Each structure stands twice: as structure tokens, then as C-alpha cells.
Amino acid sequence: MIEFVPQAFAVAFSFEVLIALAVGTFCGIIIGALPGLGTVLGLVMALPFTYVLDPATAVALLLAVYVSSIYGGSISAILINVPGTPQSAASVFDGYPMAQRGDGALALGYATIASFVGGIFSLMVLVMIAPQLAKFALRFGPIETFALIVFALTTIAWVSSGEMLKGLLSATIGLFLALVGPDAMTGQIRFHFDNLFLSAGLTVIPLLIGFFAVSEVLFQSATLKDAELPAVRSGGFKIPPWSEWKKRIVTLLRSCGIGSFIGVLPGTGATAAVFVAYADAKRRAPNPEDFGDGEPSGLIASESSNNAVSGGAMVPMMALGIPGDGGTVVLMGALTIHNVIPGVRLFSQQPDLVTQIFVLLFFANILMLVIGGFGANLFSRMLKIPTTLLMPLVFMMSVVGAYAIRSNPVDIVVIAVFGLIGFLLRLNRFPPAPIIIGFVLGSPLEVSLRQGLILTDMNFLAFFASPIALILFGITGLILLNLFGAGRLVGRVFGRSEPEA
Amino acid sequence: MPKGGQGRADLIYGLVAAVAASAMFAHTFSARYSNEFLFGDVSTVFFPRLLLGTIALLSLGLAFKGLRSTSTGGLPKIHFRRFALTFGATLVGIVLVWYLGYLIGMPVGVFLVGLALGYPRKLILAATSVAAPLIVWLVLAKFAQVSFPTGTLF
Amino acid sequence: MIRTLTLACIGMFVTGAALAEYPEKSxxxxxxxxxxxxxxxxxxxxxxxxxxxxxxxxxxxxxxxxxxxxxxxxxxxxxxxxxxxxxxxxxxxxxxxxxxxxxxxxxxxxxxxxxxxxPMGVSVSPDAGIESLDDLIAKAKAGTVTSGGPPPGSLPHIGQAAVAAAYDVEFKYVPHEGGSAAAKSILGGQVDVLVDPVGSILNYGLKPLVVLNGSRVDGAPDVPTIDEIGGKPLRYxxxxxxxxxxxxxxxxxxxxxxxxxxxxxxxxxxxxxxxxxxxxxxxxxxxxxxxxxxxxxxxxxxxxxxxxxx
Structure with a gap:
């Protein structure tokens, strides 16, 4: 495959492809930064424009949108406490506090570079071991997937900032919300109370918008001091010093690894991967109490892992023809229309195309770094309007984004209802992330459990017979033990009233 | 009874959640959820009931914690009037968008929310309320063919 | 006469114009x-x-x-x-x-x-050691065969149920979110059978055993139809x-x-x-x-x- 690289580079440097990459990156960043739109919608919007383009240019445009929209979400997460995409939900924890204390430019610097490293890391993984990784991913059947998701649920502990009980409660509610709508196993529709629109279930972006964006609007309305103050006081782009990076290299690499790995395994998704990476970083940090207060490691963990998922998700797509996440579903559909059929046959029959895709992905990441760096200044300046003027616009984007994904009025109702609920929960110190974690994992958790039960004839103990599952359950158990310290379990959960920072 | 606002809030939230979860739990026994089994599978309400039961238990735990809370700390101070106005404005905005369509409803909605929040310069607010939704519509609906609410009245 | 003709011409012109106008917008x-x-x-x-x-x-x-x-x-x-x-x-x-x-x-x-x-076909993993539909049926009679696919009611589900019914065996159905999720389980060896359009089967790298159609499929010329192997004329x-x-x-x-x-x-x-x-x-x-x-x-x-x- 290495023999195709020079040709692939030549194509990448052609005028149309460069333009496609640049336009795709720029638009992708904006789409990511505007709350409510998201990567999948960005790809869907770009799709019709690719019909008239040749395959290389089309792929360039789509990959650029894919990669840079993931990064774009961090911009609004950091500057206005609203994640632009679900994958940036964890970036608000440390990004926004950094911006509030004047380190906004630094935060954007961390986010941009971490996103770039995440993208390149997963690209290298993709290039070097895609087929082998895909084979390994196949060993994750329903039972192993169930074990993985149970493990992922433990991350709730690290994003509950001391209010464990409330975090658990939110997460369980999130799990339950995921069950509204069609049951993937039987097709029966649950909890829709005979409403046609509810029968389609709920989706994550409206929930995220309601819970983060609208509740932020409401929260500002309740607590804002001065109507004239600009929402964004510190923005711009500043590259953090090497000394700061050196301390955090391990965190960075581990988060990239976690993102790539979870991206490869279809079923969990980028949002879950980000929280696992965040929890892991917090768990291992010498200063876990700083997480959630503007500790750069938290931001790095979040932004590198979400971009790493992009490369990871492309592994099963390219090697097996099985999409790894929502974005790759659209990507695959787009590739198919352009006569590029991902799967086992692609690697053997069209290796030049495969190399082309890798090279384009490389360039997409580079452009994301460059345009992101220069663009950050622009975006920060644009957001320097008073909060009271910005929040109505956030509200506008919320409505647009909620309806855009599937034209279902339920989604618009969701943003209002969960905006209110999010506000009430925020008021009473409920951590915002667990409900999203629960929602994202609810359906895969139930489906994998029930599939596993069918396969083992209702014998749950047989779940422990799988080596991979056993290892994952073991790690989960250790984490729980460590977390609670056997005897202090009750005292910890029904804790004293002072929450940890 | 708890002394501080925090404890009271926990108690109320916990009780509300527990009641809601129990009601849903009861709902799972209604006739519509009877029997669509495959072999070896659990019923479609098995997992929901598991979750609802957990929610009920955790909520009661929260209520209990609130009851026994000794802290006198309260919830953050809020401007209730401004909050209520803003929430009302968002609701009105949404209803207008739904019934009259995005092009009419959204500018009104944006304006109302801005008013409720207290943005002082009404003229700029009005201009933004018209310009921003229009620009977004032109780019997304016309150019990128994204779906926008078109109003159910006409 | 001329009046009728003129009216007829105008009539044709008007309806013709109306016809010519669709579609006027997107x-x-x-x-x-x-x-x-x-x-x-x-x-x-x-x-x-x-x-x-x-x-x-x-x-x-x-x-x-x-x-x-x-x-x-x-x-x-x-x-x-x-x-x-x-x-x-x-x-x-x-x-x-x-x-x-x-x-x-x-x-x-x-x-x-x-x-x-x-047209849909019955497929298995290429590593499963099953060479023909008869092998599969024999396996089903001897033990358990699991089949996967989208939720019940979908064509793949109906297809596998029909095949099982035609040969008087039972497949244990394991629903998935969709065809590709099921394909992943087949490739991973957790589930045995997937009934899906032949083109998709080939894209996933699975092995089609038989085509549920009247004639062979271009993309898989060596795969027999169900008629050819003596089965009931299932068409899915x-x-x-x-x-x-x-x-x-x-x-x-x-x-x-x-x-x-x-x-x-x-x-x-x-x-x-x-x-x-x-x-x-x-x-x-x-x-x-x-x-x-x-x-x-x-x-x-x-x-x-x-x-x-x-």
C-alpha cells in the first residue's frame, strides 16, 4: 500500500481537493461550534454538494467536515458553557472554568492541539493495524459489549463531582429515557402513550441542547448580574507552553488510546468514549480535585479522545463495511454513492483508494489545526457580545438544531422540557453529565444484555465464561471497590452535605 | 424537617422523582405491554422495570438524605421574575414557531427572550431578531436543504 | 366546426401548459x-x-x-x-x-x-465450515442454530423464519439494531445465520448459501437458487x-x-x-x-x- 502514497499526495495537492478540504474544515468548525447541529447533521448537509464532485474531492470534503466538526464543538463548550456537539459534553467541565478565569485563549489552544493529536493518533492506528483491529473488534459480541458498557457506566462516579447519589439518580433516569420508543429487540414501542411522534423515541442532540443550552439560557436569566457584560471575556488562541504539555503527555496519549479503542468497537459511541477518557484521566491524576475547575488535563482528555474516535470508527467501516458510529454511517452512505464500497473487498481490490482516504484524512487533520488556530480568534471575537443578546441566539440555534435532525416535533418539546428540568437540576447541584451518559448507553446496554441472554439461554452466569467479559467485569469490580472502599460504601453515597469541588 | 433550602430541595426532588418512577412502574403493567416474547428473551418491560425500581429507590434515598440534612445552606439566589419571563418567552417562541412557522415565529421568539433577559438596547435586539434567524434560514434551509418547521396553521 | 377545433386547441394548450408546468419548484x-x-x-x-x-x-x-x-x-x-x-x-x-x-x-x-x-440470500460466516444450505439444516436438526437480523417484522426476519419453516427446523432469532450489526455478530462467530440482500452479504464478506429468488444473482453467479437445490419456491x-x-x-x-x-x-x-x-x-x-x-x-x-x- 505504501507504493500508492506519492500518487495519493499528488491528488491531495490538487486544487479542487485543497479547496474542498479548506471549505469543509471551515464549515465543519462552524457547524460544530453552533450548538445543536452536530457532526451527523454536518455530514448530511454536505452530502448533496458532493454529487457533482469526483470521489477524491467528495471524500476530502466529507472527511474535513467530519473531523473538524468534532473539534468545533469545543469552541462553544469552552466559551459559553454549551457543548456544540455531544462529543464535547465533557469539555465544558474544565474548558468553561478556564475561560471564566481569563484563560480562554489557552483553553482553545489546548483543545485545538489535543484534537489534532487525537486525530493523527487514530489515523496512525487506522493505517497500521486496521484489519487486525477489526478482527479483534469482532470478538466483542453481545456479552463482551455488555461488559464494556457496564464498565463505561462507572465513569459516572468521576463526573458527579462529589454528589454521587444525584449522579447515580440522573444516570439511571438517562438510561430509562433511552428506552422510550421502539424496542430494538422486538420492535414493540414503549412509553409513547399512543403519540405518533413519541413512538420514534428520543435522540441525544435535542436532549443535550435542552439540558445544556436551554438550561444555560434559563440559568443565566436567573443568576446573571449585569446585562451589559459580554458573554465571552477571554478568547483567542494561545499555544500552551511545552512545560505544561510535558506534564500531561501520558494523559494525552492514554485518552487518544481510549478514544481510538472505543471508536473501533461499534456500540458505545464517541460520547461514551469521551467520558471514559475523562474519568480515566481524573482517576489517575495527582490532583483530581482540580478536575471540573479548569484543569487542562480534563480538557485534553476530552478533546483528544473525541477526535481519536473518528479514526477508530473508521476502522470497522473501512475494514468490514460496518459503520462504527453515527458519522460513519453517513460517510459510508456517501462513499457508496460515489462507488467506493468500504469493506473487505476495498482493501484487496482498490488499495489505491484506501491510501487516498488515509492521506486525505491526514490533510483534514492538519487543516483543522491550522484553520482552527486562526479561526479561534475570529470566533471568540464574534461571541464577545453581551450574554443577554447571545442567549436568545443560543435559543434560536437550539430550536433549529432540534428539528433539523429528524423533523420530529417531539424534539422541540424535548428542548423546552429538558431545558426546565436541566435548570432545576442545576439549581440543586445535580451534575449535568450523568444523564447524558445514561441516555447514550441505555439502549446498547439493554440490547446487549438481552442478546446475551438469548444466546446463553437466560443463563446470566454464562456471561462470565467469556474471557474478555470477565476481564472487563473484573476491572469494573476493582474500580467500584476502590471507589467505595468496602465499608465506607454507605457513608460515601449518602454523604455529608459538603460536596467536593 | 430539614432546616436549610438544600435539604428541603433534596426532599422535594426525591419525592417527586419517586412518585413519577412509581407511576411509570405501574404503567408497565398495562395491557399494551403484554407478551411479545421471543424464545430465551425477557419481556420488553423487564429492563424498564429494573430501571424504574432503581430510580424509585435512589429517589427515596435522596428524599431521606434531604430529610436528615443538617446543613443550613440554601440554593443559589435567583431572580425569579426574570427567570419566569425568560422561560415564558422560550415557550411562547416555541409555540409560535410550531404554529406559524420558523420565519415568523423565530424572530418573535428571539426578541421576546432577549427582552425577558433584559437586554437594554431594544433597537439592536429587534434588528438581530430579524437578521439572525433569516441568515440561518438562508444558509441552512435554502442552501443546505435542512428541514425547518413550516407552521401547522398554514 | 372551426369553433370546436379552436376550442379544442385552446383546451389542449391550457392542459398542455398545465402539464408542462409541473414541477415548478423543488x-x-x-x-x-x-x-x-x-x-x-x-x-x-x-x-x-x-x-x-x-x-x-x-x-x-x-x-x-x-x-x-x-x-x-x-x-x-x-x-x-x-x-x-x-x-x-x-x-x-x-x-x-x-x-x-x-x-x-x-x-x-x-x-x-x-x-x-x-433478492435475499441465506448467509453464514466464511469460517463456519458450512458449505451449503443442507449443511445448515443438518446443523439445525442436530443442535441449535442462531440467526440474526433487524427487529422482528423486518424482511430479513421474515426470510429466515420462512426458510426455517420450509425445512421444518427452528432458528433461534437474535434481533439486532440492523443488518450491519447482525453481520458483525456473524463474522464474530456469535450468531450463525443472516438472511439479507445478496449484495449486502457480499459487501460484509459473508458467504451466501442460497438465493431466495427465481434466478441467480449477477453478483454471485455461483450461488444456487432455492429452486435449484430442490427447496420450496421461496421468494424474498x-x-x-x-x-x-x-x-x-x-x-x-x-x-x-x-x-x-x-x-x-x-x-x-x-x-x-x-x-x-x-x-x-x-x-x-x-x-x-x-x-x-x-x-x-x-x-x-x-x-x-x-x-x-x-
């Missing part, structure tokens, strides 16, 4: 599945052809959920003015209505044309068609029918579809209408026979 096509999915991609292959022929943009609106029923229900209520069409598969229109309460039936839609018909395929709401004017339908016919005849379309592993198949309005009504009835009987419909 046409919305509802796809009741999410963007990038099989049905969505299948339509997008046709989209550029139709846009070129009709001279107006065709805007895709994805309304996914519950096997396409949410989108189809919404579509059934839309204006029958020719500017609202839908691209729907066999499952949404002819099997789902029999399985759960929906607000539409076969009389809610006007079929315009069929564009793709993919996933087809996609363009529809309009009931009550759409006849001239509009005729124009769309013609556009569909021309669009599916282009080399570009045929090549793109074939490359993706699908089988282009055009059925015009007259033929498709009859076929559609027949399928609606046949699938109702089939579902009852397999025991899915009460």
Missing part, C-alpha cells in the same frame, strides 16, 4: 430512515438523475424511526400536490402495517415506480419504490413515472447501483401498482402463516 422526498442508511443511499443514487430530468431540486427529508413507520405515517398526511413524494421499502409499506397499529395502509399511497429489487427480496400520497393528480403521476423510467435507465445510475451491490429493477406505474397491492395482501398471509401476525 420536490420534497421523504425517506423514512436516517441519512446514510440503506434506503437513504438507495434513493440518493437516483436523486441526481431525477433532478436532471425534472429540472428541479429533489430535497430529501429523513424522518427515521420504528422501521420507517413514523415517516410513512407522516407522509400519509401530506398534500397530494405532487411536491411531496416518498421513497419507501417493502417492509415499511407492506409488512409493518400488519404487525402493529399504524395510521396508513395500502390505500394511503399511490405507487409510482419501483427502482431497486434486491427487498424492494424500494417511489410513492405519492393517495389523490395525487394523474398527470403528475404519469410525469413522475416517465422521469423514473428515464432516470433508472441511465448508465450512471445502473453502474452506481450495481457497484454498491444492489440490483436495479424498474417497474412502471401500472405494473408496480398491481405488484404493490399483491405484496400487501401476500405479506399479510405470510405473516399469519409464520405466526407473527395474530
Amino acid at each position: 420536490i420534497e422526498v421523504l425517506v423514512p430512515f436516517n441519512a446514510g442508511s440503506g434506503p437513504d443511499a438507495s434513493f440518493r443514487m437516483l436523486q441526481p438523475e431525477l433532478e436532471e430530468i425534472l429540472g428541479q431540486p429533489m430535497v430529501v427529508r429523513n424522518v427515521g424511526g420504528a422501521g420507517g413507520t413514523v415517516g410513512a405515517a407522516q407522509f400519509a398526511t401530506q398534500a397530494a400536490d405532487g411536491y411531496h413524494l416518498a421513497f419507501m421499502p417493502v417492509g415499511t409499506t407492506t409488512t409493518q402495517p400488519h404487525l402493529r397499529p399504524v395510521t396508513y395502509d395500502d390505500s394511503s399511497f399511490e405507487p409510482i415506480c419501483m427502482t431497486i429489487q434486491d 427480496s427487498i424492494w424500494f419504490g417511489l410513492f405519492a400520497p393517495a389523490g395525487t393528480p394523474d398527470d403528475v403521476l404519469a410525469k413522475l413515472d416517465k422521469a423514473c423510467q428515464d432516470g433508472t435507465a441511465t448508465e450512471r445510475y445502473k453502474e452506481t447501483v450495481a457497484n454498491s451491490g444492489r440490483t436495479p429493477r424498474f417497474m412502471d406505474r401500472a405494473e408496480f401498482s398491481g405488484f404493490f397491492k399483491q405484496q400487501y395482501q401476500d405479506n399479510a398471509d405470510l405473516l399469519t402463516a409464520i405466526g407473527l401476525k395474530k
